Amino acid sequence: MNVAVLGAGLIGLDLVQKIQQSPHLACRLVAGRDSTALGLRRAAELGCPTSAGGAAALLDAGPFDVVFDASSADAHQQHWAELAATGALLVDLTPSSIGTPVVPTVNGAETAACRHLSLISCGGQAAIPLLHAIARHGTPHYTELVTTAASPTAGRATRLNLDEYIDTTQHAVRAFTGAATAKVLVNISPAVPPPPFRVSMTVLSCGLEPQGVRVAVQRAAKQVQAFTPGFAITSCTVTDDRATVAAEVTASGARLPGHAGNLHLINAAAVLLAEQRARAKAR
Structure with missing residues (x-):
């Protein structure tokens, strides 16, 4: 499947590398807005066609089967308006919250027909598989999530979108767990050396069975580890x-x-998610 990446920051460049390692995907364009951006130059060094024309460049260079949007929450709304008619699957890596929320190990199969997917946030992707597993043992009345990210991993768009990050993640936590109240806190750590990405969760629910919950959490973690081996439970x-x-x-x-x-x-x-679509299309 032919894919394009919108945004050439840290997320966009890592996406390019992961796409190049996939047997199912081919990166045909990396689009940004600044022709002098280091990210576009590095994408070109990786062998990808690049453009500083933003989403408009995708309309000229397409069609694409999949577009990954790694820009910003504000920009994504305009990108969807411009790309909706193209028929491409648009995968939103910004916290804009206007697509169908998806966590691959929780509801990935249920979104197979959707063309506009929201990956919520990095904190949501780390925590929701575990929170969803706990919620199946008792609907929580309160859920709290604290995410800690190293300062070098939080670029300008991430810092500008912190309010959207919190709102979108809180909404997704409530939707996937049934919790009446969800609270999300974000910590961008300037520590040296930079700390690993961490999520800490507290769930209040009546009648939790300790062994059953621990087993469910470990099972959910193993599913995430299938595509992210560096994911690990540190306490439960x-x-x-x-x-x-x-x-x-x-x-x-x-x-x-x-x-x-x-x-x-x-x-x-x-x-x-894109590889799953590619395999489904091949069948």
Whole structure:
């Protein structure tokens, strides 16, 4: 399948590398807005056609089977308006929240017919598989998620979109768990050396069975590890009415440092969804 990437920042460049490693996908264009951007130059060095024409360049160079949008939440709304008529699958890696929310191991199969997918946020991709597993043992009345990302992994668009990140992730947590209240906090850490990407979750629910919850969390983690091997549960404590779980994500690959697990996870999820479409199309 022919794919294009909108945005040539940290996320966009890692996407290009993951696409090039896929036997099902071919990167035919990387589009940005600044012809002097380092990201576009590096994408060209990787052998990809590039353009500084933004989404309009995709209309000229297409058609594409899949478009990955790694730009910003504000820009994504305009991108969907411009690309909806092309028939491409648009995978949104921004926290714009206007597409169908998808977490591959939770509802990926249910979104097979959707053409506009929202990957929510990196924190959502890390936490929702675990929170969803806990919620199946008892609908929570309160869920709290704290995400910690290393400062070098948070680019300008990420910092400008923190409000959208929080709102979109809170909404998705409520939708996937049934929790009446969900609270999301974001910590961008300036620590040196940079810390790995971490998510810490607290779930309040009546009558949780400790062993059943622990088994469910480990099973959910193993499903994520199938496409993100650096995903690991670091703690899991369960009492009758409270579950606290922490997880870390370590990045792998030539272009991302280990502490960029947030970028690695959301990109791996995006490529997985595109590969699933490619295999379905081949069948």
